[in-house]
Amino acid sequence: MMDYLGYINAEGGPLLLMDSVLVPYWKGIEESDYNRACAIFDNNPEIQGAEIDIGPGRGVLWEMQGAGTADVFKHSESHICVTRIWPHDPKDSRAPQLIAEQPLRRDHHIGDLLVESGVLVILWAPENGSGIKLLPDAAVSRPTGDMAIDTAGLIVRVPRSSFSCFHDTVEVPAGVGRRLHLVSGCSRP
Numbered sequence: 243m244m245d246y247l248g249y250i251n252a253e254g255g256p257l258l259l260m261d262s263v264l265v266p267y268w269k270g271i272e273e274s275d276y277n278r279a280c281a282i283f284d285n286n287p288e289i290q291g292a293e294i295d296i297g298p299g300r301g302v303l304w305e306m307q308g309a310g311t312a313d314v315f316k317h318s319e320s321h322i323c324v325t326r327i328w329p330h331d332p333k334d335s336r337a338p339q340l341i342a343e344q345p346l347r348r349d350h351h352i353g354d355l356l357v358e359s360g361v362l363v364i365l366w367a368p369e370n371g372s373g374i375k376l377l378p379d380a381a382v383s384r385p386t387g388d389m390a391i392d393t394a395g396l397i398v399r400v401p402r403s404s405f406s407c408f409h410d411t412v413e414v415p416a417g418v419g420r421r422l423h424l425v426s427g428c429s430r431p
Contacts, residue, residue, distance in 0.1 A: 244343055247314040247322075247382045251393040252366040254309045255280065256291070257324070259407070259424070260301035262361035262397065265385075267297025268371035279303050279367045290409040291352035291422065302353045302407045303367065304422040313338040314364065319401055320426040324364065329417035341419035344412045353407045355424065360402040362424075366394035401426055 250257060256279055258268065269275045275296075282292050283305060291304040306312050306326040315323045315338075329337035355362075363385065365371065373388030376397055385395040403426035411420050 244339065245316040246339065247316055247398055248384075248396045249314065249393065250312045250324075250364055250366060250396050251391055252306060252309060252312070253368075253391070256283065256303040256305045256367045257312060257422075258294070258301050258303055258365045258367040259324075259355055259422075260296055260363050260365070261299060261355075261357045262359050262363050262376050264296040264299045264301060265363055265365075265371040265374055265376065267299075268301070268365070268369075270370040271368040272370040272372075276368050289352070290350065290420075291407065293353035293355075299356065300353075302355045304352065304407070304409065307420060312364075313342065314396055314398065315339065315342040316398075317343075320403075322362070322398065322400065322405075322424040324422040324424075325419050326421075327417050327419040330415070331417075334416055337416040338419075340414055340416045341412055342421065344414060346408060346421075346423055347410045347412055350409045351406060352409050352422075355405045355407055356403075357400055357405060358402055360399060362398045362400045364396045364398070366391065369394050400424075403427060
């Protein structure tokens with residue numbers, strides 16, 4: 243059974259996924275980090291995501307295609323799915339889950355993400371991580387501190403592992419969705 247973990251709101255621009263130990267190194271729009279992130283997509287308009295250097299490590303960027311909400315689901319201990327949907331009926335509250343539970347349709351690898359701490363942070367990329375406080379003991383929580391949007395981040399406990407990150411799109415009767423899959427180890431869903 244798939245578990246709903248929460249959501250991230252964004253006003254446009256990519257989401258950034260990283261190990262919690264890298265959060266203080268990400269300065270977002272306050273310095274050049276967000277510009278570096280945007281340049282990756284500007285220079286490669288066909289990509290859906292990519293790895294990016296953050297301090298002593300790397301994160302993964304994923305383009306959610308404009309302002310909106312991304313929902314996060316846990317398929318299993320080794321598979322997290324981030325979805326951005328356009329429901330056919332805006333009142334259909336089941337649409338995010340119906341889209342998330344579809345099998346990975348395309349094997350479009352966008353990068354690898356090492357989460358050695360066991361705490362994954364998903365953040366709207368313009369946010370400045372240096373002012374964010376993490377609550378790593380909870381299974382799922384929100385970062386607190388100085389954020390432009392209170393719901394622009396999510397903290398998720400995951401196995402200490404390397405995750406392969408895949409992008410795909412799906413359409414079901416409930417709507418259309420873009421998805422980012424994080425799959426631990428070398429196996430694919």
